[in-house]
Amino acid sequence: xxxxxxxxxxGTDFIREAVAADLAQGxxxxxxxxxxxxxxxxxxxxxxxxISIDFGVAESFHGKCNLRFDDxxxxxxxxxxxxxxxxxxxxxxxxxxxxxxxxxxxxxRLYDLACGLxxxxxxxxxxxxxxxxKEYRGTNVPDKSNITFTPPGKNSPYRDRxxxxxxDLFARMRAGEFxxxxxxxxxxxxxASPNLHMRDxxxxxxxxEPHYRTGDKWCIYPMYDFQHPLSDAIEGVTHSLCxxxxxxxxxxxxxxxxxxxxxxxxxxxxxxxxxxxTILSKRSLIQLVREKKVSGWDDPRMPTIAGLRRxxxxxxxxxxxxxxxxxxxxxxxxDIQLLEHCVREDLNRKAxxxxxxxxxxxxxxxxxxxxKTEMLSAVNNPENPEGGSREIxxxxxLFIEKDxxxxxxxxxxxxxxxxxxxxxxxxxxxxxxxFDKDPVSGEISAVHCTYDPQTRGGDAPxxxxxxxxxxxxxKDTAVEFKARLYDYLFEAERPTDVPSGQTFLDNLSDHSLExxxxxxxxxxxxxxxxxxxxxxxxxxxxxxDLDSQESxxxxxNRTETLRxxxxxxxxxxxxx
RNA sequence: UCCCCGGUUGUGUAAUGGUAGCACCGCAGACUCUGGAUCUGCUUGUGGGGGUUCGAAUCCCUCCUGGGGAACCA
Numbered sequence: 001x002x003x004x005x006x007x008x009x010x011g012t013d014f015i016r017e018a019v020a021a022d023l024a025q026g027x028x029x030x031x032x033x034x035x036x037x038x039x040x041x042x043x044x045x046x047x048x049x050x051i052s053i054d055f056g057v058a059e060s061f062h063g064k065c066n067l068r069f070d071d072x073x074x075x076x077x078x079x080x081x082x083x084x085x086x087x088x089x090x091x092x093x094x095x096x097x098x099x100x101x102x103x104x105x106x107x108x109r110l111y112d113l114a115c116g117l118x119x120x121x122x123x124x125x126x127x128x129x130x131x132x133x134k135e136y137r138g139t140n141v142p143d144k145s146n147i148t149f150t151p152p153g154k155n156s157p158y159r160d161r162x163x164x165x166x167x168d169l170f171a172r173m174r175a176g177e178f179x180x181x182x183x184x185x186x187x188x189x190x191x192a193s194p195n196l197h198m199r200d201x202x203x204x205x206x207x208x209e210p211h212y213r214t215g216d217k218w219c220i221y222p223m224y225d226f227q228h229p230l231s232d233a234i235e236g237v238t239h240s241l242c243x244x245x246x247x248x249x250x251x252x253x254x255x256x257x258x259x260x261x262x263x264x265x266x267x268x269x270x271x272x273x274x275x276x277x278t279i280l281s282k283r284s285l286i287q288l289v290r291e292k293k294v295s296g297w298d299d300p301r302m303p304t305i306a307g308l309r310r311x312x313x314x315x316x317x318x319x320x321x322x323x324x325x326x327x328x329x330x331x332x333x334x335d336i337q338l339l340e341h342c343v344r345e346d347l348n349r350k351a352x353x354x355x356x357x358x359x360x361x362x363x364x365x366x367x368x369x370x371x372k373t374e375m376l377s378a379v380n381n382p383e384n385p386e387g388g389s390r391e392i393x394x395x396x397x398l399f400i401e402k403d404x405x406x407x408x409x410x411x412x413x414x415x416x417x418x419x420x421x422x423x424x425x426x427x428x429x430x431x432x433x434x435f436d437k438d439p440v441s442g443e444i445s446a447v448h449c450t451y452d453p454q455t456r457g458g459d460a461p462x463x464x465x466x467x468x469x470x471x472x473x474x475k476d477t478a479v480e481f482k483a484r485l486y487d488y489l490f491e492a493e494r495p496t497d498v499p500s501g502q503t504f505l506d507n508l509s510d511h512s513l514e515x516x517x518x519x520x521x522x523x524x525x526x527x528x529x530x531x532x533x534x535x536x537x538x539x540x541x542x543x544x545d546l547d548s549q550e551s552x553x554x555x556x557n558r559t560e561t562l563r564x565x566x567x568x569x570x571x572x573x574x575x576x
Numbered sequence: 577u578c579c580c581c582g583g584u585u586g587u588g589u590a591a592u593g594g595u596a597g598c599a600c601c602g603c604a605g606a607c608u609c610u611g612g613a614u615c616u617g618c619u620u621g622u623g624g625g626g627g628u629u630c631g632a633a634u635c636c637c638u639c640c641u642g643g644g645g646a647a648c649c650a
Contacts, residue, residue, distance in 0.1 A: 017592090038650050073649055130648060139646040151578085184648055194579045196646040205648035224650050248580050248645050269581085271643090276587085282650095324599065326589045328582095331643045335587045338600050348613060355610095383613070414611080423609055458609045469609050538610045566611045 013327040028238040031063030036070045039081035041282040042297040043088045043305045046273040052322040067096035071104045074211035088305040092315045103231050104213045113260050118166045125169035126158045126186045137199045152192035153199045176219045180206050197252050229253045233262035240265045243272040274333045277488040278303045279495050300557050301489045312533035312543025312559030317343040347541045352380045355471045356521035356536040360399035362446040368396040378426040397475040404470040414467040422468040429455040471537045478520035481554040485514040
């Protein structure tokens with residue numbers, strides 16, 4: 001067992017410990033897991049955690065992980081979701097090695113297994129309707145939050161039908177002889193069980209709804225609790241890892257394995273991911289899409305894998321994040337700043353640097369010869385010596401960031417203000433000599449300065465210390481682009497925490513997206529590819545969006561800002 | 577409080593009867609041609625009360641507290 005890597009790269013955790021124990025005790029000889037998405041929505045960062053566990057645990061023990069679509073609810077599922085899920089899984093870098101399965105492919109075997117249970121006297125066809133089932137189960141109460149005691153249920157009057165009658169009725173259910181909802185197949189377990197899931201759970205229901213894969217071949221569909229353990233068994237899954245809400249289903253999971261006499265898989269539950277300022281329920285995510293609160297599943301503000309990708313996140317950053325958060329059974333809320341840290345760390349190493357100005361302010365170098373242009377050399381990525389360098393045009397008129405000039409500098413401000421010296425990144429050291437103000441609006445229309453010819457490239461021969469370095473773009477060669485600046489979709493740390501009568505939609509931020517139509521960048525950005533994430537120096541990481549036009553304006557989505565120490569100082573200044 | 581599962585610095589996660597550690601956040605400083613990066617240092621924690629033990633985050637009891645469950649969804 002010494003050669004088994006219990007997770008040096010991803011740490012150890014209670015699941016890996018349990019799996020290692022099973023192996024040591026001979027309960028299984030190999031490890032086989034599965035990732036079982038229902039194709040009714042796109043993958044999000046919470047799935048990434050589950051995927052990391054399913055694939056990661058298998059990998060730790062040199063085992064396998066299947067991809068299985070848990071598609072037994074024809075009302076919600078669709079082929080487009082299958083495609084989206086596969087695409088995102090691949091992009092994240094996971095490989096199911098062709099083991100791509102569908103629960104809907106098991107319908108025939110599942111049906112046989114159900115008949116087997118009937119023959120053993122452990123399943124029966126019930127004529128009770130939905131409300132009656134609840135009533136008999138003892139759970140048909142108006143206010144669930146006010147229950148102090150759950151009485152035992154009582155048996156359905158149809159519970160003791162003969163095996164022959166049940167077999168016949170079940171076959172006729174399949175044949176379409178009965179109306180939707182008029183009959184169900186139920187497991188005969190224990191109507192007095194304190195675990196409500198054991199009170200004769202429904203195994204099959206009648207639903208005339210075309211399925212995206214089986215069409216109208218079936219009008220009865222198996223329920224999750226019956227289908228899941230058996231699908232796991234069919235695939236030889238040894239460890240069925242799922243989230244905490246299935247914990248209470250585990251006795252049922254084990255009941256079906258035992259009574260169907262199939263390959264036993266062990267279900268182990270872990271806490272699902274909760275992320276601050278984010279909503280991760282598929283139901284809510286689909287609502288944001290349908291009600292057009294966002295532009296789609298891949299809106300860069302969405303916590304979906306596709307949204308994060310379009311935002312500029314890398315698979316490496318996402319995978320790093322989901323391994324850093326660990327695995328436990330504690331219900332927790334992970335600070336989204338950890339995710340942000342992970343992208344910054346990854347992108348800092350990988351992203352090429354460029355200069356761009358989001359809110360342009362004209363800077364005129366009064367002692368620079370009219371019409372003269374110079375090319376200056378700039379390093380592409382200071383974190384990567386092999387990244388090379390590029391040339392940037394420099395001239396008499398530049399754009400600088402509005403925020404980099406102040407008429408009256410606040411404390412600790414060491415950018416441009418009258419009389420102050422500042423370095424233009426990769427350019428010259430300049431001294432601010434004045435500024436033009438629009439007499440009507442009071443707005444500053446241009447800043448004037450002189451440059452020191454001795455400081456070409458930014459180095460001062462006299463080694464004088466210049467505290468501030470600001471970015472710039474040469475006016476004549478500037479490339480215009482559109483920038484989309486994103487903020488949290490929800491300002492609240494827990495978007496679902498709302499006063500009664502409100503929903504998470506009431507928590508939607510009104511400034512989660514700011515569009516800047518006319519920003520300027522250095523000419524070299526023309527070579528940036530759609531989907532590529534770069535850094536605009538001092539501003540943050542930006543990803544070229546697919547909305548960019550071939551020969552027209554490029555669109556850049558801001559992935560994240562850089563860590564902004566000045567913003568903190570400024571905030572503190574304001575508080576004082 | 578009918579059933580199930582949890583509670584370790586602000587957040588997340590280790591420590592499996594033997595020095596409560598790591599990461600993020602935050603704070604301070606060093607360095608820096610990105611107020612970025614990097615480096616150094618720092619603050620804050622075992623929910624409460626009892627018990628077992630030489631020794632308890634860990635085992636036991638009890639209280640408190642959080643989450644989940646009662647779909648012909650998964």
